[in-house]
Amino acid sequence: MIESLLIANRGEIALRIIKACNELNIKTISIYSEADLHSDYLKHADEIYYVGKSQPSESYLNIDKIIDIANKTSVEAIHPGYGFLSENSAFAEKCVKNDIIFVGPDSTILELCGNKLKTRSLLEKSGISVIPSYDKLITSENDLVNIAEKIGYPVLLKSVYGGGGKGIRLIKNKKEISDVFHFAEKESIISFDKIGFYVEKFLENVRHIEFQIMSDKFNNFIHLGERECSIQRRFQKLIEFTPSIIMNKILRDKIGNIAVKAAKTLNYVNLGTVEFLVDMNKNFYFIEVNPRLQVEHPITEMVTGIDLIKQQLNIASGYEINLQQSDISLNGAAVECRINAEDPFNEFIPQAGQIVKYDLPINPWVRIDSYLSENFEIPLFYDSLIAKVITWGHNFEDAVIKMRNALNQFLIYGIQTTIPFHKYVLSDENFINGNINTNFIENHKIIDKMKMNFKDNIPNLEKIAAILSGIYYENKPSDKLKSNKISNWRKYANNYGADS
């Protein structure tokens, strides 16, 4: 087993990897940008090194600097986490050139999986049904118009360089093409410094189901069951759970075998995720392979009892997987809610600011993956995920009840988070009955219903908030504002009376 590891990432996933390393007695080296100087994950690493300014390109995407730190500290391996450099084949190659183990598939597999069109045609040839798309790289508006007309609207414009739901745009008709392309082009230049898109047919009312796969250098391939990730907003996953309500043992074996076949076709080594869209007739269409750890990996860990990070480290160290397909049993159900620093009442606008205080739900069967800390200023430069709440139950309903209780007790003060959104979805009948698909939030007008539900609660909670505000001013000593203001309030009360 490797003895030292550099984590080329930040936040909750850096912390998660550190925890796995602690159990394996692996020395951990963490890196931080200017904005992360006070981030909590750093306290848990054995050594920490400054990597650069806050912009990702200067820090967590800065390959030369990261390799430099790895060489100076003579670490044996680098774990890229998810996002940032996790799917970057040049980075994986550079690690190998510097005699550092890259914890993940090697650079040729990363490159293949990154080229989504190539992966698809390869798998299609091996007999796997794939999502209808057009095998041509798009770099101009003209290309886009031609191909969209051929496939037929609605279509999805996807960045070749994107991933994790970033850089995907829906085009409903020809009129929208120009605006969408202009926007996507700009975004692509900001994010990737280059443009390159492809188009695929947009399937409505489908489920997004993915399979966790695992393989080693000794040609062992197994899958760890599925994750249902249909609850999405603008292609960003918000809630994931396992097992999927449409799954039974026969179907799981069948699709699991397809996922394994895909991994074999690609000569895949290490952990990965095979993503499918599933229509109402339970037809599975392959979309892509994510050659890295997923944000939602904990739900698989909860039902299988297998630590996926330890497995990654084990495989990367060159060992054989100590499990066989028949050893994998899925026990109960698990749900994950992604808590983002976003305002669900206001178009999910990112909320920067200070987390003044928080109360964690200390409940049985609740797991929190987070890097929250008191008085932590959330940096603007990275994604808005601040915590993942994961619950386990003996079935889906039980896991949902536990999640509802957990979220009721999870209080974050200082910024608006997506907790109210999750609480509403968990109480929605369609969600509970498993009547969901990737258009769930739009089809069932979830955001409007959440706002309505909130309005019903206003009379009580807002009154409490007003009382607390009064007490706040009352208890605030020698405040100039207060003395000025009181006369105004008195004046107002005198002039207008105390109507409310």
Added chain:
Amino acid sequence: MNNYLFSGHNKYNLEIHKSKLEKYVVKIKKSKYSVNILENKDYSDYISVLINNTPYACVIKELDHKQICVNIQNYVFTFNVGNVSTINLTNNTVDKNNELVPYYKVLSKVPGKISEICVKVGQNVKKGDQLMIIESMKMEAVIKSDHNGFISEINVKNNSQVSLNQLLMVIETKILKEN
């Protein structure tokens, strides 16, 4: 005894009597609430109290002299404090009829970098028109106009960093003429 007026979705006119140290009686209309402060260390923005024996906690932030934000049970309430008729100047509080308000300020709802300014000074804008785009946390937040009017001031430049609630531009509503 002090009076306070907080207007959010509804208006709350509070009359607060201090009964003992850290004990208060709050009157709203005819209802009375007894409030005990459990924690408000150094008079910070975190307060936890008992209201009629039920525990509540919140974090309060003063946005400016006239607006405060109360974060309670994972919800954020914004209140205008004091005499409402003089403070309808921000897009959160602007009067719906447009008539009473000669201009309003567009404040940044999100800190970040200005990636595009879509309007010019003197340009007429309608409710819903895109004013600018702010890049934050790898996402782009589109700032739209909440009102009809014309741009009288733009207070930021392209590519500049803005903080939360920073003044972005001023829209005047009274001289709007239909094109």
